Amino acid sequence: MNRVLSGMRPTGPLHIGHYLGALGNWVRLQEEYECFYFVADWHALSTMYDESGTLAEYTEEIVKDWLSVGLDPGRSTLFLQSAILEHSELLVLLSMITPLSWLERVPSYKEVRQQMAHKDLATYGFLGYPLLQTADIIIYRANYVPVGIDQLPHLELAREIVRRFNFMYTGNEEGGVFPEPKELLTEAPRVPGTDGRKMSKSYENAIYLKDSSESVWEKLRPMVTDPARVRRTDPGDPEKCPVYELHVFFTPDDRKEGVAHGCRTAGIGCIDCKKVLFEELERVLEPLREKRAELERQPDLVKQILSEGSDRARNEAERTMSDVRDSVKLYRN
Numbered sequence: 001m002n003r004v005l006s007g008m009r010p011t012g013p014l015h016i017g018h019y020l021g022a023l024g025n026w027v028r029l030q031e032e033y034e035c036f037y038f039v040a041d042w043h044a045l046s047t048m049y050d051e052s053g054t055l056a057e058y059t060e061e062i063v064k065d066w067l068s069v070g071l072d073p074g075r076s077t078l079f080l081q082s083a084i085l086e087h088s089e090l091l092v093l094l095s096m097i098t099p100l101s102w103l104e105r106v107p108s109y110k111e112v113r114q115q116m117a118h119k120d121l122a123t124y125g126f127l128g129y130p131l132l133q134t135a136d137i138i139i140y141r142a143n144y145v146p147v148g149i150d151q152l153p154h155l156e157l158a159r160e161i162v163r164r165f166n167f168m169y170t171g172n173e174e175g176g177v178f179p180e181p182k183e184l185l186t187e188a189p190r191v192p193g194t195d196g197r198k199m200s201k202s203y204e205n206a207i208y209l210k211d212s213s214e215s216v217w218e219k220l221r222p223m224v225t226d227p228a229r230v231r232r233t234d235p236g237d238p239e240k241c242p243v244y245e246l247h248v249f250f251t252p253d254d255r256k257e258g259v260a261h262g263c264r265t266a267g268i269g270c271i272d273c274k275k276v277l278f279e280e281l282e283r284v285l286e287p288l289r290e291k292r293a294e295l296e297r298q299p300d301l302v303k304q305i306l307s308e309g310s311d312r313a314r315n316e317a318e319r320t321m322s323d324v325r326d327s328v329k330l331y332r333n
């Protein structure tokens, strides 16, 4: 069975944008692949190095979110990056053979530094994070990595490094220690937040998977709509409305068409429309809350799942590192 690897930074609880994008995809991939999913806490530190106090709490939060949407620790290996020290050993070895120019030309290096100009990212860790990603992937000899188009350069870098390592230490560019990881192209849809911008924790416009019913409605009620609907009697255009964008994801076709017709003819008001969306969202979120409440009743369960998953991951990583040390011809006792 082909192996898939993917990780998520523990930077906060997960919202419905994550559910419709990466997370929903992860759940589906479990059907076809042997999946390794990890909490990327070292990666979070590459930009949040001065906010590390939240990492432990957010690690627990996102694993609860993972379990509530259906990631199954019986089928997939769920683990913590910083619990597998072999990632850092491989990173050191890869850093010896990776030209600096390869890292400096990764597009996200400049882009993220510009987006986060308020933060000093002129650090060794930030420049090297695509190399740590490479180590994360190849240490499990993953065949596939689910990525969006914007992350393709990272995967191309990983393949270049694999070819360089294999050729340098085994004389065989294609069949050495590491297989070349391939992409599983998965475009995350744009999911609007309550202010119409892309849903994001940093914009404070997100509906979280763990939000209570009351909280979901409090967020939906004032959500921005088509600005043309100033009065209840003004017709609107669903195509210009972020509320309708959410209907597209959550509301069955017949009900969605009824809402669109009601909007265009001013047959329904925006609050009626949001009530429909609320009901449909609740159909998805309520089972997640129930699962989460079950997890809350077993306070040690997340720790136990991560610990067992990390043991499994470590075994795999250790096997790879043994081959790596042999290939590099390090002295062995």
Ligand code: SF4
Binding pocket: 225, 226, 229, 236, 237, 238, 241, 242, 243, 244, 262, 263, 264, 268, 269, 270, 271, 273, 274
């Ligand atoms: S009726 Fe619904 S789709 Fe139309 S503007 Fe109001 S919230 Fe948006």
